[in-house]
Amino acid sequence: MARAQLDTLDYKILQMLSVNGRKPFLEIARECNVSGAAIHQRIQKLMSMGVLKGSECLIDPASVGYETCAYMGFFLKDPSRFDEVVEKLKAIPEVVEIHFTTGQYDMFIKLYAHNNDHLLHIIHEQLQGLGLARTESLISFKEVLKRQIPVSEPGD
Amino acid sequence: MARAQLDTLDYKILQMLSVNGRKPFLEIARECNVSGAAIHQRIQKLMSMGVLKGSECLIDPASVGYETCAYMGFFLKDPSRFDEVVEKLKAIPEVVEIHFTTGQYDMFIKLYAHNNDHLLHIIHEQLQGLGLARTESLISFKEVLKRQIPVSEPGD
DNA sequence: AGTGAAAATGGTGCGTC
């Protein structure tokens, strides 16, 4: 998908909602000097275009028992079975990102685990048997920063 | 931070909000068979505890002009200056994650760029001069999956 | 901690420009 044709108002809306997903439409309207109905229409347009894909609350992983965050690079025994491996990975709730990457690995994932033992358990019980030729892991001690992509107009 | 002491209702609320950050409190209340005021109180409690850290809308990166997603591992010339490097990285809006990792790298980041040229530009103009001894990059062609951490009660 | 009700605020559809 290419860059969508969005105007200043669209970008302002996205910017505000990326900071606070529950920001009232009327508040956005006031800050943009337009009516609430206009914001309502814009948001529906952005949704139907697929630019806006919903919203999520932000949860502190450690508070809900996820102390370990890891990245893993995979080499597949049979790279043509990529889609099949993706489906099996999706079935593992601890896997939160899957990337198709250039160069170094066939596939790169991010996952959370309760602790290091749990991570090992996931690797042994769930990831092996997916037809992985080799894996490399990288464990994050601390996520120092986590934020959204910058939202700004082309000209900025 | 360790796992917070949360009960079934707290987990239900987090679960629902992690799927839809704008879900009305009254709807949550009805599904949990409690009053809207109770949900309101719980959410305030979860916020003040730092379990809930706000909400964000989900934006399709390509639609706002970010076609390239990359991960980079850094080796610092002087690892004791970690904090200083973190501050400088935070000033680069394209950098969306910073991790302190075990083993392989001193630091691991995720960043978005408009395209490969823009990525190279960021690496040359912004990342060099941070005192990096060596870097390794990994470019994501396609983010096949991106979702939240699983929210479930300890016993599940 | 939770409840119910009241007051304030917000979301949504529609006719109009």
Next chain:
DNA sequence: GACGCACCATTTTCACT
């Protein structure tokens, strides 16, 4: 594409339990 307005839903507060 945006506006105003009307109607309904949601948020927030509060006295009470």
